[in-house]
Amino acid sequence: MKSRIALIVYILFILLPIYWLLNMSFKTNEEILGTLTFWPQNFTFDNYIKILTDPSWYKGYINSMIYVSLNMVISLCVALPAAYAFSRYKFLGDKHMFFWLLSNKMAPPAVFVLPFFQLYSSVGLFDTHLGVALAHCLFNVPLAVWILEGFMSSVPKEIDETAYIDGYSFPRFFTKIFIPLIGSGIGVTAFFLFMFSWIELLLARTLTATNAQPIQAIMTRTVGASGIDWGVLAAAGVLTIVPGIFVIYFVRNHVAKGFALGRT
Amino acid sequence: MSLILENVSKSVDGQSWITDVNMTLEPGSFNVLLGRTLAGKTTIMRLMAGLERPTSGRILMNGVDVTGVPVRQRNLSMVYQQFINYPNLTVYENIASPLRLAKMPKKVIDERVHATADMLRITPLLKRFPTELSGGQQQRTAMARALVKDAELILFDEPLVNLDYKLREELRAELRELFRQRNCIGVYATTEPNEALALGGHTAVLHEGRLLQHGRTPEVYHRPRTIETAEMFSEPPMNIVKAKVTDTEVTFDETVHFQLNADLRMLEPGQYNFGVRPSHIGLVPHADDDLELPVTVDLAEISGSETFLHVRNEYMNLVLHLSGVHEYDVDQKITVYFPTHKLYAFDLAGQIIHAPHRLTGV
Numbered sequence: 096m097k098s099r100i101a102l103i104v105y106i107l108f109i110l111l112p113i114y115w116l117l118n119m120s121f122k123t124n125e126e127i128l129g130t131l132t133f134w135p136q137n138f139t140f141d142n143y144i145k146i147l148t149d150p151s152w153y154k155g156y157i158n159s160m161i162y163v164s165l166n167m168v169i170s171l172c173v174a175l176p177a178a179y180a181f182s183r184y185k186f187l188g189d190k191h192m193f194f195w196l197l198s199n200k201m202a203p204p205a206v207f208v209l210p211f212f213q214l215y216s217s218v219g220l221f222d223t224h225l226g227v228a229l230a231h232c233l234f235n236v237p238l239a240v241w242i243l244e245g246f247m248s249s250v251p252k253e254i255d256e257t258a259y260i261d262g263y264s265f266p267r268f269f270t271k272i273f274i275p276l277i278g279s280g281i282g283v284t285a286f287f288l289f290m291f292s293w294i295e296l297l298l299a300r301t302l303t304a305t306n307a308q309p310i311q312a313i314m315t316r317t318v319g320a321s322g323i324d325w326g327v328l329a330a331a332g333v334l335t336i337v338p339g340i341f342v343i344y345f346v347r348n349h350v351a352k353g354f355a356l357g358r359t
Numbered sequence: 360m361s362l363i364l365e366n367v368s369k370s371v372d373g374q375s376w377i378t379d380v381n382m383t384l385e386p387g388s389f390n391v392l393l394g395r396t397l398a399g400k401t402t403i404m405r406l407m408a409g410l411e412r413p414t415s416g417r418i419l420m421n422g423v424d425v426t427g428v429p430v431r432q433r434n435l436s437m438v439y440q441q442f443i444n445y446p447n448l449t450v451y452e453n454i455a456s457p458l459r460l461a462k463m464p465k466k467v468i469d470e471r472v473h474a475t476a477d478m479l480r481i482t483p484l485l486k487r488f489p490t491e492l493s494g495g496q497q498q499r500t501a502m503a504r505a506l507v508k509d510a511e512l513i514l515f516d517e518p519l520v521n522l523d524y525k526l527r528e529e530l531r532a533e534l535r536e537l538f539r540q541r542n543c544i545g546v547y548a549t550t551e552p553n554e555a556l557a558l559g560g561h562t563a564v565l566h567e568g569r570l571l572q573h574g575r576t577p578e579v580y581h582r583p584r585t586i587e588t589a590e591m592f593s594e595p596p597m598n599i600v601k602a603k604v605t606d607t608e609v610t611f612d613e614t615v616h617f618q619l620n621a622d623l624r625m626l627e628p629g630q631y632n633f634g635v636r637p638s639h640i641g642l643v644p645h646a647d648d649d650l651e652l653p654v655t656v657d658l659a660e661i662s663g664s665e666t667f668l669h670v671r672n673e674y675m676n677l678v679l680h681l682s683g684v685h686e687y688d689v690d691q692k693i694t695v696y697f698p699t700h701k702l703y704a705f706d707l708a709g710q711i712i713h714a715p716h717r718l719t720g721v
Binding site: 258259 | 408410429430431435436437439441443445446447448456457460461504
């Protein structure tokens with residue numbers, strides 16, 4: 096009983112900021128800046144309506160979605176064969192290379208901002224969705240390789256061999272037998288890719304101007320001449336959380352294994 | 360359809376796994392690879408299948424060199440020790456998969472899958488997925504997939520090890536029956552001499568990557584060419600006793616000796632290693648010329664309805680394989696009877712000099 100009370104207190108503590116965000120998003124600016132109220136006195140959808148009708152707002156979501164999806168597709172296409180090679184073959188320096196991949200995640204993205212910016216400006220990738228997606232591959236591909244390698248290594252090598260003995264060609268075996276076997280691993284990987292790409296701010300903001308500007312960048316520039324539009328900002332925050340909740344719902348049973356990089 | 364291994368060697372990272380193996384597997388034969396763990400059974404199978412390439416040597420299938428031919432272009436099937444099936448396909452699709460890849464007509468596939476499933480008694484399970492089956496049923500599925508196509512070579516890598524005792528005996532008997540009906544080369548790896556004897560056919564005894572002996576199973580069992588083979592192909596291992604042969608006698612020392620009998624008369628005087636099977640030593644004499652040996656009990660190991668009795672005296676340690684339960688105290692003094700007419704004689708290098716005659720004859 097005691098532990099349950101502690102748990103409830105803890106959950107309330109965690110959820111409080113999120114509740115406050117939700118609370119604010121349904122209030123008017125006057126109410127937010129006025130008295131302390133625990134729920135909206137003048138309940139309003141105006142903040143949401145503004146975001147969903149004003150292109151300068153909702154395009155931010157569309158841009159984010161586009162480059163996050165692009166990044167997920169590119170990362171998976173690159174990481175699936177790479178992880179298969181790491182889990183199945185022995186080659187010179189394989190272990191070093193595998194670790195080196197992870198070390199790519201150790202450098203802060205800020206380090207890469209300048210080279211990316213200069214490079215993208217000169218090859219015309221600046222302010223494109225593909226540009227941001229490629230930049231995010233920097234940390235997402237190593238992550239995907241690590242998670243997928245764990246899932247793949249838990250599939251016995253004998254299944255591959257049995258398939259070859261049965262007469263499967265490699266591509267056919269990979270798509271018909273192997274991918275379904277690590278389906279949950281791919282799902283978990285996709286979730287992590289989504290998460291890291293969705294929350295990344297620095298690269299996404301620096302490498303875009305107007306065409307591919309992500310929602311986080313738009314949120315951080317809402318300080319207008321009339322001060323901050325609190326209500327709209329809160330609504331934008333709520334809408335930014337929603338896709339994450341949606342995605343995690345699908346992989347809720349496999350996430351723990353994903354956090355262990357596929358190794359159980 | 361014959362499979363020939365010619366001077367095949369395989370080394371990995373400078374370590375020799377298989378050394379210079381020569382082997383001819385006759386068409387329609389059933390071959391047991393017998394050897395302890397790390398004897399190279401699995402490696403030889405993988406070489407036969409083409410999953411590994413030999414470091415040197417050639418592999419010939421029906422006289423054609425297939426050394427470098429990838430596995431999917433060969434016509435063989437394999438059953439592993441682990442239960443390997445495609446977890447995302449139903450039992451039916453698992454069995455049908457080699458046929459589908461061979462692009463057979465649907466009707467033929469359906470007929471053959473059902474026939475094979477009937478044979479292995481898994482017809483009621485065809486719609487299930489492998490993870491919903493028991494271990495024995497999973498292995499039956501794997502076997503069905505191996506048997507459904509007309510493979511020229513079927514490899515079984517200790518397929519029954521992970522099954523319980525009862526099921527193992529049942530499946531072993533079925534397997535023998537299934538093989539009798541087809542004309543392909545069967546290869547079966549096992550660590551248990553008794554399994555090799557139960558399966559019959561041919562046996563190849565392997566030890567540390569070398570092929571010790573390959574021939575018809577009773578022939579290898581009753582006429583081992585070396586001490587190593589005799590020790591491998593006997594459970595518990597054959598007792599080896601050092602002794603001296605003079606013109607008239609075999610002596611362990613001045614007091615323990617026996618007359619050279621008709622069997623052993625051809626032995627030149629000198630030092631020999633004598634081998635005697637644990638089941639041939641008795642607690643009561645079986646023949647007039649049995650040698651009486653006073654010994655001390657080390658341990659009586661009772662396993663079900665059998666007893667492994669470990670005894671010693673000054674010159675030798677012996678293991679007796681007795682049927683029935685026999686209880687003895689440690690250090691108890693007893694007398695055992697050493698069958699002087701059932702002795703194998705090896706020279707000191709381990710080569711066989713004499714094997715006991717059998718009434719049935721091989």
